Amino acid sequence: MRFxxxxxxxxxxxxxxDHVPVNGEDKRIMKKLxxxxxxxxxxxxxxxxxLADYPDQPLRIVVPTNAGGxxxxxxxIFQRKIEQxxxxxxxxxxxxxxxxxxxxxxxxxxxxxxxxxxxxxxxxIITSAAMGVVDYDHTAFTLLGGTGRTEIGMGxxxxxxxxxxxxxxxKARAEPGKVVVATNIGLPVHFxxxxxxxxxxxxxxxxxxxxxxxxxxxxxxxxTDTALFSVSxxxxxxxxxxxxxxxxxxxxxxxxxxTPTARELGVDMSISVFRVWLAPAxxxxxxxxRLQSILQEVLNDEDVQxxxxxxxxxxxxxxxxxxxxxxxxxxxxxxPLIDAARSAK
Amino acid sequence: xxxxxxxxxxxxxxxxxxxxVSSGILVGAIPGLGGGMLMALALPLTFSMAPVxxxxxxxxxxxxxxxxxxxxxxxxxxxxxxxxxxxxFDGYPVARNGHPERALGLGIGSSLIxxxxxxxxxxxxxxxxxxxxLKIGPWELSALILCALVLVAIIAQGSMLKGLFSATLGIIAxxxxxxxxxxxxxxxxxxxxxTAGFRLLPVLLGVFVIxxxxxxxxKALGSASVIRLGRRFSFPGLQDWGSHWVNLLxxxxxxxFVGILPGVGASISSMxxxxxxxxxxxxxxxxxxGHDEGVMASEAANNANVGGAMIPLITLGIPGAPVxxxxxxxxxxxxxxxxxxxxxxxxxxxxxxxAGYFIANLLMFGLMLAGxxxxxxxxxxxxxxxxxxxxxxxxxxxxxxxxxxxxxWVMIGFGVLGYALDKARVPLGPFIIGFVLxxxxxxxxxxxxxxxxxxxxxxxxxxxxxxFVVLAAVMLILPLLxxxxxAAAPAIAAIEKPE
Amino acid sequence: MFDPVGSAAxxxxxxxxxxxxxxxxxxxxxxxxxxxQLPEVxxxxxxxxxxxxxxxxMIAYLLAMHLGIRFSLATTGFVALAIPLICQRLSVLPLAxxxxxxxxxxxEWLFTSVFFVDLPGTR
Numbered sequence: 023m024r025f026x027x028x029x030x031x032x033x034x035x036x037x038x039x040d041h042v043p044v045n046g047e048d049k050r051i052m053k054k055l056x057x058x059x060x061x062x063x064x065x066x067x068x069x070x071x072x073l074a075d076y077p078d079q080p081l082r083i084v085v086p087t088n089a090g091g092x093x094x095x096x097x098x099i100f101q102r103k104i105e106q107x108x109x110x111x112x113x114x115x116x117x118x119x120x121x122x123x124x125x126x127x128x129x130x131x132x133x134x135x136x137x138x139x140x141x142x143x144x145x146x147i148i149t150s151a152a153m154g155v156v157d158y159d160h161t162a163f164t165l166l167g168g169t170g171r172t173e174i175g176m177g178x179x180x181x182x183x184x185x186x187x188x189x190x191x192x193k194a195r196a197e198p199g200k201v202v203v204a205t206n207i208g209l210p211v212h213f214x215x216x217x218x219x220x221x222x223x224x225x226x227x228x229x230x231x232x233x234x235x236x237x238x239x240x241x242x243x244x245x246t247d248t249a250l251f252s253v254s255x256x257x258x259x260x261x262x263x264x265x266x267x268x269x270x271x272x273x274x275x276x277x278x279x280x281t282p283t284a285r286e287l288g289v290d291m292s293i294s295v296f297r298v299w300l301a302p303a304x305x306x307x308x309x310x311x312r313l314q315s316i317l318q319e320v321l322n323d324e325d326v327q328x329x330x331x332x333x334x335x336x337x338x339x340x341x342x343x344x345x346x347x348x349x350x351x352x353x354x355x356x357x358p359l360i361d362a363a364r365s366a367k
Numbered sequence: 368x369x370x371x372x373x374x375x376x377x378x379x380x381x382x383x384x385x386x387x388v389s390s391g392i393l394v395g396a397i398p399g400l401g402g403g404m405l406m407a408l409a410l411p412l413t414f415s416m417a418p419v420x421x422x423x424x425x426x427x428x429x430x431x432x433x434x435x436x437x438x439x440x441x442x443x444x445x446x447x448x449x450x451x452x453x454x455x456f457d458g459y460p461v462a463r464n465g466h467p468e469r470a471l472g473l474g475i476g477s478s479l480i481x482x483x484x485x486x487x488x489x490x491x492x493x494x495x496x497x498x499x500x501l502k503i504g505p506w507e508l509s510a511l512i513l514c515a516l517v518l519v520a521i522i523a524q525g526s527m528l529k530g531l532f533s534a535t536l537g538i539i540a541x542x543x544x545x546x547x548x549x550x551x552x553x554x555x556x557x558x559x560x561x562t563a564g565f566r567l568l569p570v571l572l573g574v575f576v577i578x579x580x581x582x583x584x585x586k587a588l589g590s591a592s593v594i595r596l597g598r599r600f601s602f603p604g605l606q607d608w609g610s611h612w613v614n615l616l617x618x619x620x621x622x623x624f625v626g627i628l629p630g631v632g633a634s635i636s637s638m639x640x641x642x643x644x645x646x647x648x649x650x651x652x653x654x655x656x657g658h659d660e661g662v663m664a665s666e667a668a669n670n671a672n673v674g675g676a677m678i679p680l681i682t683l684g685i686p687g688a689p690v691x692x693x694x695x696x697x698x699x700x701x702x703x704x705x706x707x708x709x710x711x712x713x714x715x716x717x718x719x720x721x722a723g724y725f726i727a728n729l730l731m732f733g734l735m736l737a738g739x740x741x742x743x744x745x746x747x748x749x750x751x752x753x754x755x756x757x758x759x760x761x762x763x764x765x766x767x768x769x770x771x772x773x774x775x776w777v778m779i780g781f782g783v784l785g786y787a788l789d790k791a792r793v794p795l796g797p798f799i800i801g802f803v804l805x806x807x808x809x810x811x812x813x814x815x816x817x818x819x820x821x822x823x824x825x826x827x828x829x830x831x832x833x834x835f836v837v838l839a840a841v842m843l844i845l846p847l848l849x850x851x852x853x854a855a856a857p858a859i860a861a862i863e864k865p866e
Numbered sequence: 867m868f869d870p871v872g873s874a875a876x877x878x879x880x881x882x883x884x885x886x887x888x889x890x891x892x893x894x895x896x897x898x899x900x901x902x903q904l905p906e907v908x909x910x911x912x913x914x915x916x917x918x919x920x921x922x923x924m925i926a927y928l929l930a931m932h933l934g935i936r937f938s939l940a941t942t943g944f945v946a947l948a949i950p951l952i953c954q955r956l957s958v959l960p961l962a963x964x965x966x967x968x969x970x971x972x973x974e975w976l977f978t979s980v981f982f983v984d985l986p987g988t989r
Binding site: 089094115202239246261262333 | 410552691817
């Protein structure tokens with residue numbers, strides 16, 4: 023299984039202005055100015071009339087989880103910045119949790135395609151379709167792009183006698199079905215270790231534990247052996263007793279220089295996850311372009327970059343085409359595993 | 368520590384705390400609206416606040432909303448928040464018997480005691496407790512939930528068959544949707560809306576509030592204000608608290624402990640505490656008829672749960688409940704990383720949080736104490752004003768959990784079901800207990816069996832789980848032995864009480 | 867085959883339990899009725915027509931919002947009709963209508979313009 027190269031963002035293009043946060047009167051003038059700029063630049067297109075008004079309503083960001091999770095936090099970093107930028111009169115995060123995020127993704131898919139409802143979700147959009155929970159995948163949306171790309175890997179209790187990744191792999195090979203992986207069945211945290219097991223030719227025992235907090239508690243309590251975590255989680259829970267074994271990255275991560283990659287262990291598999299920005303399929307091109315440039319502009323902000331760096335999240339913007347390639351790749355690698363993932367019955 | 372206390376006592380910080388507590392009580396008291404909704408709405412506001420203020424505001428909201436729920440549970444038999452379900456069983460009968468002030472007083476006082484005792488655990492024992500709680504795995508959890516399920520049989524005594532029937536219906540209502548143990552859908556009948564199953568809030572509002580609204584409108588005209596308020600000040604005296612200290616302490620410990628466990632909600636803690644209180648009570652037959660011990664167990668446990676859930680949050684960065692995830696989110700957004708390092712890296716903040724939690728409980732007590740005599744008058748509002756207004760708030764609450772009218776239909780459907788069950792004299796308490804416990808019990812047990820490759824005998828490797836199972840058996844058998852001696856318990860009277 | 871229990875175990879167990887319990891409840895009620903323990907006349911009273919009308923009004927209220935009528939209007943209508951319906955006197959209308967207006971338009975303003983929460987029919 024080869025990892026498809028992901029063209030990580032070229033220097034972000036500056037669409038409109040180098041934006042500095044401005045308040046009050048200035049903001050309104052800036053907004054008028056931007057609208058004017060936009061209107062003139064698009065006079066040549068037949069869509070000029072519809073665009074003159076856009077955006078003049080609040081922007082809704084649908085988050086398919088409860089408030090407080092990592093996706094929600096990322097969405098709220100964007101919420102705060104977009105609101106400061108002043109393009110939209112208000113920016114609202116709407117939490118629509120349930121059924122592995124599919125209540126939320128369906129709400130995004132079925133929202134009016136007027137450019138005022140967008141959403142953010144994970145590669146779970148692929149796995150939910152693979153499990154048959156929904157009958158649509160990422161192709162049912164207009165992909166605006168991706169953010170928050172992060173390396174992921176397997177973690178273990180720090181006090182575990184397995185000293186390093188080699189020892190872990192040795193044990194997994196010596197005792198098939200004995201290494202217990204804490205997962206949330208049918209989501210990326212289940213499929214990605216499955217891909218690894220497939221490539222490394224080992225036999226893990228997958229056990230349903232639940233969401234991120236429960237998986238972590240399960241590892242720390244010694245009830246299960248290992249689970250998938252992101253680099254930011256590894257950093258976050260280092261002191262709580264979580265130790266990274268190896269990452270599914272192409273090369274070592276700056277934040278965890280001592281953690282090897284799967285490739286170094288001789289397992290030719292790499293994958294990273296990110297958050298994908300979704301809009302309803304029928305969204306107009308102008309609205310879509312505008313949203314993309316706004317989202318991208320958020321990442322140019324120094325404060326946002328600092329905040330993301332604090333969370334060990336890659337501050338680069340993933341253009342829509344690359345995001346689609348990554349999801350297509352995820353899809354291609356998920357398909358062969360569907361039978362095994364559904365075999366619980 | 369003293370520094371943290373001083374921080375939390377700063378006038379500006381106190382103001383935010385006060386705002387949080389008062390808005391929490393208000394929202395908690397309105398059936399349909401809850402602390403989770405309030406905190407999610409306040410989250411964007413907290414971004415522009417100082418970190419300490421933001422966290423104190425949210426803590427205040429959490430403490431306030433859990434406590435506020437007892438007001439409508441006690442006075443209207445409608446749980447204001449899911450965690451106050453058990454309070455309706457005994458709080459409402461006390462109020463109904465003409466002592467709404469006493470009923471509120473019991474709830475408010477027990478909330479304070481529960482909250483403060485959990486605060487002591489939070490301040491003194493947080494790190495060892497949270498590490499110990501990590502040892503609670505799927506076996507232990509499923510056995511613990513079994514204890515709570517046994518409660519169904521206990522409180523349904525007298526009409527045991529109907530109680531169990533109701534509980535089974537509740538479990539069935541919890542089945543549809545995505546079964547997390549194997550990641551597949553079941554019983555969704557091809558409906559997209561059903562993929563998330565029936566949510567707790569619409570079901571709870573339906574069974575306990577909408578059915579109640581329909582019943583209210585059933586009553587003969589003018590009978591809505593039959594309750595006369597007691598004439599003298601009747602806040603429970605020292606003697607009342609003193610004679611129940613064992614129950615209060617036990618319920619607070621249960622509440623704190625259940626709060627520490629991730630993924631086990633506040634409503635379960637009050638269910639377990641109520642069941643334990645009944646099992647070890649000298650007068651178990653009075654539970655459900657307006658017994659002080661029942662109110663105390665439920666309210667002490669659900670407030671202790673708030674403090675308990677902060678323990679793993681502060682020490683490990685693991686939220687004990689969904690609401691704590693919001694608190695965690697607010698901290699992360701302010702670049703504060705909860706975990707073992709927090710105590711050394713940001714001790715001031717930790718102590719400010721703990722002190723804030725204590726002060727929030729005191730503020731809650733003060734506010735409720737100041738208002739409880741006038742609050743008690745809610746009970747005299749004529750039904751024809753109360754019913755439509757409460758329905759509108761329930762509709763907003765049910766709609767806003769997922770922006771779907773589907774949840775509102777679910778609420779009405781379960782309202783009709785609750786009304787019909789009530790007419791057939793089937794108690795509703797066991798229904799909601801079955802509904803709440805079914806999902807965690809099934810998933811934890813299935814996880815345990817996934818770990819042991821299907822062997823139930825693996826439980827012998829988990830002594831604590833075995834102990835819980837034995838406790839469940841004691842809870843089941845002890846009341847049976849007692850009732851064999853004569854004192855036959857009346858049917859659960861909270862719901863079945865004749866009008 | 868990693869999940870030995872499967873999703874069907876609990877539902878089947880519940881269905882069987884429910885059938886048994888249902889039969890048990892029926893038999894118990896019969897026996898009690900025969901032995902005269904249970905009075906024929908239910909003490910709880912019968913469902914009033916007003917209750918059925920209230921339920922119908924609740925359903926109509928929801929249907930209205932399904933059809934896209936704004937929350938504020940639907941709520942005003944519902945509350946203004948429900949209050950006199952429940953107490954069965956038209957004399958409460960002077961108080962019912964202002965309550966309905968305040969609740970309908972007040973809560974819509976509060977939730978949609980202050981908190982930016984969607985209410986049914988506001989999108």
